Amino acid sequence: MTTAAPERVRTEFARRPVALLAAGTAAVLLATAGRYGYFGDELYFLAAGKHLTWGYADQPPVLPWLAWLANAIAPGSLVVFRIPAILATAAGVVFTGLLTREMGGDRKAQTRAAAAFAICGQFVGSGHYLATSTVDPLLWAIVLWLLVRWIRTRDDNLLLWLGVVTAVALNVKFLIGAFWAVTAVTALLFGPRDLLRRPKLWAGAGIAVLACVPTLVWQSLNGWPQLGMGDAVSREVDEAGGRGIFVPALLAGAGLVIGALGVLYGLVVLVGSERLRPYRFLGWSALGVFAVFLVANGRFYYAAGTFSVLWAAAAVHLQDRRPAWWWRWVPTWPVFVLSAVYSLPYALPVWPVQWLVEHPNAPRPAYAMEEVGWPDLAASVAAQYRTLPPDQRNRTALVTGGYWQAGALGRYGPDEGLPEAYSASRGFWYFGRPADDADTVLFIGRDPAKLLPHFRSARIAGEVDNRLGVPNSSRHLPIWLLSGRIGSWAEIWPQLKDLKA
Numbered sequence: 494m495t496t497a498a499p500e501r502v503r504t505e506f507a508r509r510p511v512a513l514l515a516a517g518t519a520a521v522l523l524a525t526a527g528r529y530g531y532f533g534d535e536l537y538f539l540a541a542g543k544h545l546t547w548g549y550a551d552q553p554p555v556l557p558w559l560a561w562l563a564n565a566i567a568p569g570s571l572v573v574f575r576i577p578a579i580l581a582t583a584a585g586v587v588f589t590g591l592l593t594r595e596m597g598g599d600r601k602a603q604t605r606a607a608a609a610f611a612i613c614g615q616f617v618g619s620g621h622y623l624a625t626s627t628v629d630p631l632l633w634a635i636v637l638w639l640l641v642r643w644i645r646t647r648d649d650n651l652l653l654w655l656g657v658v659t660a661v662a663l664n665v666k667f668l669i670g671a672f673w674a675v676t677a678v679t680a681l682l683f684g685p686r687d688l689l690r691r692p693k694l695w696a697g698a699g700i701a702v703l704a705c706v707p708t709l710v711w712q713s714l715n716g717w718p719q720l721g722m723g724d725a726v727s728r729e730v731d732e733a734g735g736r737g738i739f740v741p742a743l744l745a746g747a748g749l750v751i752g753a754l755g756v757l758y759g760l761v762v763l764v765g766s767e768r769l770r771p772y773r774f775l776g777w778s779a780l781g782v783f784a785v786f787l788v789a790n791g792r793f794y795y796a797a798g799t800f801s802v803l804w805a806a807a808a809v810h811l812q813d814r815r816p817a818w819w820w821r822w823v824p825t826w827p828v829f830v831l832s833a834v835y836s837l838p839y840a841l842p843v844w845p846v847q848w849l850v851e852h853p854n855a856p857r858p859a860y861a862m863e864e865v866g867w868p869d870l871a872a873s874v875a876a877q878y879r880t881l882p883p884d885q886r887n888r889t890a891l892v893t894g895g896y897w898q899a900g901a902l903g904r905y906g907p908d909e910g911l912p913e914a915y916s917a918s919r920g921f922w923y924f925g926r927p928a929d930d931a932d933t934v935l936f937i938g939r940d941p942a943k944l945l946p947h948f949r950s951a952r953i954a955g956e957v958d959n960r961l962g963v964p965n966s967s968r969h970l971p972i973w974l975l976s977g978r979i980g981s982w983a984e985i986w987p988q989l990k991d992l993k994a
Contacts, residue, residue, distance in 0.1 A: 506590070507590060507607075511607045512587070514586050514604070514608055515611070519580070519582070522578070526571065526572045526576075526621070532622045532863060537896050537899075539900060539904055540904075540921065540924065541557035541560065542562075544924045548707070548712055550922070555628070559623065559628075560574070575621070578622060589634055595638060601808075602805075608751075609808075613746070613800065614745070614752070615746030617836070618840035618858055621840070621842070622864075629662065629668060629669075630797055633798030636659060636662065637801055649693040650693065652694040652697045653696060656699070656701050667719070672778065673698075675777075675782055679774040718923075721992045731790065739786070739787050739793050744756065746797060747797070749832045752804075762806055763779070763803065766806075775806075782798075783799075839856050839857070850963055862964060863966060867905055870905070871901060874902060875909035875911050878935060885933055888932050891906070896919045899921050902914035917991055919992055922990045926986040931982070933974070933978070935972060935973070937957065937971075937973075939971060943991075947980055948975040950975070953971045953972070954974040955971075956972060957970040
């Protein structure tokens with residue numbers, strides 16, 4: 494049986510309020526884009542942009558290409574580097590409003606759902622920096638909008654566009670593949686079953702698959718490191734609390750009160766409401782996506798791409814219900830504003846760095862301190878590098894224990910006269926190894942255990958520090974001097990590879 498969307502006159506798009514919400518989000522992100530410094534992952538993308546290829550150990554190619562483009566337009570500009578993230582987050586606000594309209598939402602419902610996206614701590618926080626978690630929610634929102642629009646119009650050309658957007662999403666991160674695998678099952682069980690019989694759906698799927706061929710070829714030629722990344726991420730999630738924090742973290746990321754309640758309410762009504770029956774399969778798809786990433790021990794924000802349709806469902810369902818008498822006295826928009834104000838310090842770097850150092854218990858983004866001190870790291874390494882005799886210095890390679898530190902040396906090292914840095918951490922291992930004549934290493938990291946068997950001597954020569962005394966993962970990091978290399982780098986480098994951060 495085919496499930497058809499109910500005949501209902503659509504309200505015009507709430508252009509002005511949704512545009513204001515998107516512009517406001519963009520303005521806040523732009524105002525904070527230049528504060529602190531690069532996040533560690535951004536430094537990695539910056540380095541990956543210098544090694545452009547069709548695939549990487551930990552991701553498809555879109556983010557490194559975006560990083561390369563932004564840095565080519567304005568070399569060294571942190572604000573320009575983050576423009577794609579700002580635009581993606583603002584566009585997510587707009588498409589959430591459009592999605593709500595397609596589901597039958599009036600102007601108020603569209604505005605409420607768009608506002609939920611605009612004040613979502615996870616989306617605003619990730620919108621501060623360029624990352625896959627920034628671009629993914631927008632692409633999922635577009636996919637959901639196209640899918641809901643197809644349910645209403647049965648215009649099969651939309652299915653081809655679904656393939657195009659999915660192709661882009663798969664080249665950002667492979668996560669949307671889980672959504673489509675689950676949705677194929679939920680559409681079969683709950684309808685619309687004729688979706689799966691549409692030739693243009695499979696043509697769109699063909700577009701998405703073809704777009705993945707280059708990165709899949711790269712993965713094949715390099716031993717499928719993406720599979721190893723799944724194990725690495727799972728171990729990191731276990732260290733952070735494991736599956737037990739998946740749902741609480743997901744709801745906390747959705748946003749205080751408005752976002753979390755919207756997700757829960759939207760899920761309930763999407764699965765159970767007769768009014769939203771044509772879109773019921775998407776409620777089950779959201780549950781399926783939650784289950785897949787929970788069982789796989791993935792990061793909680795992998796499932797955040799489903800938020801837009803849940804907020805849309807909640808807003809549409811509420812617009813047709815007369816609220817209880819006591820709720821009519823509750824002003825809606827002040828609740829949104831208070832939620833946004835409360836979430837802001839946890840999502841964006843609004844405080845001066847020195848103030849955060851002096852108030853260690855103050856609310857701050859989880860990554861805030863990891864954006865500070867990268868130039869100081871390069872200066873600390875350069876100070877040790879310059880103490881080496883010139884002949885030894887010419888035969889010394891810089892190797893870091895983590896890919897963040899290697900990215901930082903790639904960005905700030907040239908200003909200090911440092912040579913190229915290498916790391917066996919995650920995707921950085923694939924960017925190359927030290928020169929064959931490098932028989933000495935300055936190793937920046939806590940544990941050089943994998944390198945020690947390949948050198949005759951090792952000692953701590955110094956440590957990394959930052960001028961502000963910011964407590965982060967790089968502060969007090971030892972700088973080791975390893976001398977007297979044993980064996981060739983061709984033999985050593987494969988033994989060092991570590992996909993775990």
